Amino acid sequence: MTELEQFRAETRDWLDANCPLSMRAPLTPDDMVWAGMNIVFGSEDQMLWFERMRARGWFAPGWPVEYGGGGLSPRQARIVEEEMARLKCRQPQFNLGMWMLGPVLLEYGTDAQKAEFLRPIAEGRVRWCQGFSEPNAGSDLASLKTSARREGDMFVVNGSKIWTSYGDKADYMYALVRTDANARKQDGISFVLIDMHLPGVTVKPIELISGKSSFCEVFFDDVRVPVGNLIGQENAGWTVAKSLLQHERAAMSKFSEGQAPSHDALAVAKAYLADAEPVWRDRLAAVLMDAQAFALTHQRVKEAALAREDVSGPASIMKLVHSEQEAAKYELLMQLMGHRGLSWEGEMFTQDEHDICRQWMLSKTFTIAGGSSEVQLNIIAKRVLGLPA
Ligand SMILES: Cc1cc2nc3c(=O)[nH]c(=O)nc-3n(C[C@H](O)[C@H](O)[C@H](O)COP(=O)(O)OP(=O)(O)OC[C@H]3O[C@@H](n4cnc5c(N)ncnc54)[C@H](O)[C@@H]3O)c2cc1C
Known part of the structure; x- marks a missing residue:
């Protein structure tokens, strides 16, 4: 048996022993466990499955152990995915931070940013939302207008976002903001991380035909965001955004x-x-x-x-x-x-x-x-x- 075959056999055994049977039934929208500060479990089994996978670092099997991941090689991480699919194990938790922001931080974040933001994602402790779209910037995303003005070691953010999925439940937002209004539109954008609990952030749910509401509008009124939350270079956020969108599309x-x-x-x-x-x-x-x-x-x-x-x-x-x-x-x-x-x-x-x-x-x-x-x-x-x- 090769090392990878051995790993596959061990993974299969572990999943079989640790994934409760009810967590192998087809997923419905109400069964999705969204990770974050205010996590809600619908059953004991959901919590058990969440805790077991978290303890093993398998929310993010391929991330380094120092950031709360499983430290597996890409092939091993793939085997975990394959064996979960084979046993029909549900994803133990859902979080945009995991699928989209995490991979971007690994590529563009500084050591300090990785240390601060990755582990809470890998441990399912912080829920993220995406602040890209604006009323006149959806398909033409680079036309976004939400501004971030530099004041010392702070950005002062003003403007609004729309269609923010679960903005009312998120702890943090990764957002695109305009930091240079005079440059070519793609060249004046920065990618920043915004704490949703900061003064000046207002979230308004948008009611849908189903009676449920997952979309929100988010308004920023002089919101002060530390410059340390800028990912990549100032005015180079478009490159970071394109990378994030690729991860989003891969996840979809x-x-x-x-x-x-x-x-x-x-x-x-x-x-x-x-x-x-x-x-x-x-x-x-x-x-x-x-x-x-x-x-x-x-x-x-x-x-x-x-x-x-x-x-x-x-x-x-x-x-x-x-x-x-x-x-x-x-x-x-x-x-x-x-x-x-x-x-x-x-x-x-x-x-x-x-x-x-x-x-x-x-x-x-x-x-x-x-x-x-x-x-x-x-x-x-x-x-x-x-x-x-
Ligand atoms: C389920 C869901 C979840 C979402 N979650 C988020 C989120 O969390 N955060 C966030 O920032 N955004 C989110 N969005 C917003 C989403 O990114 C935008 O709806 C999308 O990019 C389209 O933009 P728009 O709605 O402004 O439509 P528009 O850009 O106004 O497009 C209207 C129509 O015109 C077409 N069109 C536009 N430009 C062109 C072109 N150049 N060539 C051909 N056809 C064109 C489009 O295909 C579309 O059919 C979400 C949307 C949905 C449906």
Whole structure:
């Protein structure tokens, strides 16, 4: 047995012994444990699974041990992911800090910043939100206007952000701010970390059609942020932001691996297919084949990343394809379910049917979040295919 095979066997045994059975059931949005200062567990098992993975450093298996990670090599970290997927273990916690900010800090942070911010992320003690979009800066993100004026060793931040997911629950925000209004728009932006509890920060939830609210508007009124919270160079935040968006898109293309709620199309469809016309079977087969092709391509991209090949192009493609495929899958399931797909609460239909209806709505948002499909197509045309702008 090679060392890696040995590691795989040990990992499998450990996960099997430590992941409670209830933490291997399919994930629903209500089962997601968001890490942070005000963490809420829905069950004993959730807490147990969280504590065990944290103690092992496996929230971030590939980060250095000194920052609270597992200190594993990229191949070993990949094995942990694979074995978790094989046993259908849920992610023990969710945190934008883990998927997006952490990798950026490892690349661009100073030693002091890594020491201050990485461990609380790796231990699930601080919840992060993303402050990029503004009312007139979504797809055209570089047009953002929230300003940060330098005053000694402080930035004074003024302006507002919108569509900030869970801004009302976050402890910290990583934000893009304008530090030079006269430079070319991409060259006057900085990337800063803002404590959401500072005076002058106001968060207003935006109510959604579902009655729930995950989006917020965040307002900054003379908020004083230490210059030590600047990541990378002043006015070079666009480079840091692009790197972060790549991590966001990579995370979004992993949603089929138990990282987010998703339904097994075949299992759901079986209940509705019995009397259905053959044309539905054709459409279902097409969805399943696309999903299989995606999974294999995703596997290949991950192997390329482990071999240190540049996978920035595929990352944009994977996010685009995956979010469109999930949307198409739920569209099909909704059509198959007929009138039973039209309700997201109440007692007339089952919880599964409500979940699918909600997931159908949510699937549409994934084609917008992290850069809309149209914008992804533009990026692919320009950066991957090298077509003229
Ligand atoms: C579920 C979800 C979570 C989100 N969470 C966050 C968050 O936590 N933090 C945050 O900062 N933001 C967040 N966002 C915001 C998200 O990044 C923006 O919605 C997205 O970038 C699109 O910007 P916009 O909404 O301003 O749309 P617009 O930019 O106004 O786009 C409107 C339409 O025009 C199209 N379009 C725009 N420009 C072009 C172009 N050049 N070529 C072709 N088509 C174009 C778009 O594709 C879209 O269909 C979230 C969004 C969603 C849906």
